[in-house]
Amino acid sequence: MTNIVILTGAGISAESGLGTFRDAHGLWAQHRIEDVATPEGFARNPQLVHDFYNARRDQAAKAQPNAAHYALAQLEKDHAGPVLIVTQNVDSLHEKAGSQNVIHMHGALDRALCAACDHRWVAPLVMSPNDPCPRCASPATRPDVVWFGEIPYQMEQIAEALSTADIFVSIGTSGEVYPAANFVAEADHFGAHTVELNLEPSAGASRFAECRFGPASDVVPAWVADTLKG
CATH class of the missing domain: 3.30.1600.10 (SIR2/SIRT2 'Small Domain')
Incomplete structure (x- = not known):
C-alpha cells in the first residue's frame, strides 16, 4: 500500500x-x-x-476548483493507499473539488x-x-x-506523515518559504520518492528525484493518471 x-x-x-x-x-x-x-x-x-x-x-x-484540484480529489478516491494533502493555501478549493484529507498548515x-x-x-x-x-x-x-512570524498549524501531524510517506509531491510552490520548503528533505530522508509538479523549476527543484513542469491543470492530472495506472 x-x-x-x-x-x-x-x-x-x-x-x-x-x-x-x-x-x-x-x-x-x-x-x-x-x-x-x-x-x-x-x-x-x-x-x-x-x-x-x-x-x-x-x-x-x-473561485472554483480547476483540473488540478479535481485530479487530486480523484486520486484520494481511487488510490488504494492513504493520500494526504498539506496545503499552504488559505482557500478551500481542495475541499470544493472533493478532497477530504486536507491539512491547512497556514489556516x-x-x-x-x-x-x-x-x-x-x-x-x-x-x-x-x-x-x-x-x-x-x-x-x-x-x-x-498563519501570519509571518507565527508557527504553522499541525506540524507534528505533518512530520509524522512525511516520515511514513512512500511518495512526496510538491505542487505549485516556490520552494522558498519554510518550514514547507524543507518537507522534500524530510520525506527524502525517510526514503520517499520525491516529485515536483510546477509551472517552472522552484528554488529547490534540484532536491527532487522527479520533476514535471507546466500549468498545474495539465501536469497534475497527467501525474495522477500515471500514478493510478501504477
Missing part, C-alpha cells in the same frame, strides 16, 4: 483566478506583507488587515479566530476589528490564518 503526501502552494490555485504572492496584478502587489500578514501589522492597523482579508475571502468564495480564510481566547468559528464574509468573539465576547476577532 503506497502512502502519498502532497504539498500544495499558490501555483495550484492560480488558474482558478487566485493570485500568487508574486502576481504583479494581485492583491499582494497592493500591500506590504509587513502591513497585512504579520501580528505587528494587525496590532498597528487591524482595519487595514481585515479589509485585505475581506477582499481575499470574497475572491476565494467566488483558512473561511475561519475566524479570537486573539483573546483562541476560540475558532466559521468566518462571515465580512469581518471587522469590533466583531465580538462568540465565546468570550472580546472584540479581538482576527482571520484564522
Whole structure:
C-alpha cells in the first residue's frame, strides 16, 4: 500500500483566478506583507488587515476548483493507499473539488479566530476589528490564518506523515518559504520518492528525484493518471 503526501502552494490555485504572492496584478502587489500578514501589522492597523482579508475571502468564495484540484480529489478516491494533502493555501478549493484529507498548515480564510481566547468559528464574509468573539465576547476577532512570524498549524501531524510517506509531491510552490520548503528533505530522508509538479523549476527543484513542469491543470492530472495506472 503506497502512502502519498502532497504539498500544495499558490501555483495550484492560480488558474482558478487566485493570485500568487508574486502576481504583479494581485492583491499582494497592493500591500506590504509587513502591513497585512504579520501580528505587528494587525496590532498597528487591524482595519487595514481585515479589509485585505475581506477582499481575499470574497475572491476565494467566488473561485472554483480547476483540473488540478479535481485530479487530486480523484486520486484520494481511487488510490488504494492513504493520500494526504498539506496545503499552504488559505482557500478551500481542495475541499470544493472533493478532497477530504486536507491539512491547512497556514489556516483558512473561511475561519475566524479570537486573539483573546483562541476560540475558532466559521468566518462571515465580512469581518471587522469590533466583531465580538462568540465565546468570550472580546472584540479581538482576527482571520484564522498563519501570519509571518507565527508557527504553522499541525506540524507534528505533518512530520509524522512525511516520515511514513512512500511518495512526496510538491505542487505549485516556490520552494522558498519554510518550514514547507524543507518537507522534500524530510520525506527524502525517510526514503520517499520525491516529485515536483510546477509551472517552472522552484528554488529547490534540484532536491527532487522527479520533476514535471507546466500549468498545474495539465501536469497534475497527467501525474495522477500515471500514478493510478501504477
